[in-house]
């Protein structure tokens with residue numbers, strides 16, 4: 001099997017021989033996106049193996065062979081490696097249509113779900129990362145447990161050196177994430193998000209009813225780590241105990257059977273989440289997008305009295321354009337059905353002004 005995989009990798013490096021009849025999810029401990037993807041595969045009952053390859057990205061082995069530069073990587077049954085969870089999830093919808101889908105049939109509701117997921121993937125991640133690497137106690141615990149998860153038993157001296165290197169790398173990144181007012185802004189956002197979720201889960205099992213949607217998995221990925229990391233977890237347990245358990249439960253929802261709720265049920269509880277999308281996520285995404293367009297490294301954005309320092313990130317630039325395209329792809333009737341909600345929650349201007357990108361943005365597709 002190994003020999004076959006190597007031979008086929010030499011001929012076509014992106015594809016190894018089909019390992020079996022199931023997906024192989026290559027992910028890692030402490031990786032919110034890996035756990036998001038695993039929860040999705042479990043909920044959708046798509047046969048898969050969960051694999052933590054030896055070594056971290058770039059350290060040789062299968063992840064290096066897949067050469068995506070990010071985790072998780074999903075190996076399809078045909079042997080192809082693909083990455084980037086949001087496009088992967090949409091691709092799995094196309095490959096396995098109608099089977100425990102996480103995308104509501106109502107395309108306007110599907111857009112709301114995507115907006116909330118994007119907030120999880122692109123903003124909640126920063127709050128998680130800020131707290132994870134924010135002080136020595138968090139760094140020590142998080143680096144140790146993550147590296148043990150990747151490497152298993154190791155010589156103490158080697159292990160200490162690895163932890164030190166990893167911590168240095170992560171804290172350097174964290175300094176950028178939490179610069180200036182960003183830390184205070186992220187903490188305010190984290191608490192507001194927990195409050196909105198805690199209110200929601202008192203009325204509904206999931207964001208749009210009795211079954212999880214893309215929105216749930218986006219939030220779940222980051223919250224799964226907030227539940228573990230010391231400081232994030234302390235805030236989480238204190239502020240949102242139901243959501244804490246919601247996170248544990250969504251880890252494996254393969255037995256959940258349910259349907260979407262009518263709008264009259266979900267709308268009052270989803271509105272506060274969308275208000276956070278409009279208040280924090282889309283303005284920050286727009287600022288990052290603008291920085292990329294203008295070729296500047298960093299721009300400022302004032303939100304709720306905090307002056308955020310926002311880096312231009314090409315991925316975020318694409319995210320905004322993809323959301324705008326999704327809005328524009330709706331029929332007028334579909335747009336009208338959520339225009340009021342998106343306007344009240346401050347989301348509308350960021351979507352309706354259309355793709356402002358001068359730079360080319362490819363269609364959303366797995367990497």
Ligand SMILES: N[C@@H](CCC(=O)N[C@@H](CS)C(=O)NCC(=O)O)C(=O)O
Pocket residue numbers: 030031032033034057069070071072083084085086121
């Ligand atoms: N948009 C990507 C983000 C994936 C991502 O950023 N993964 C992190 C780990 S959780 C990563 O691979 N970072 C690169 C690194 O640590 O070198 C997705 O949804 O899959």
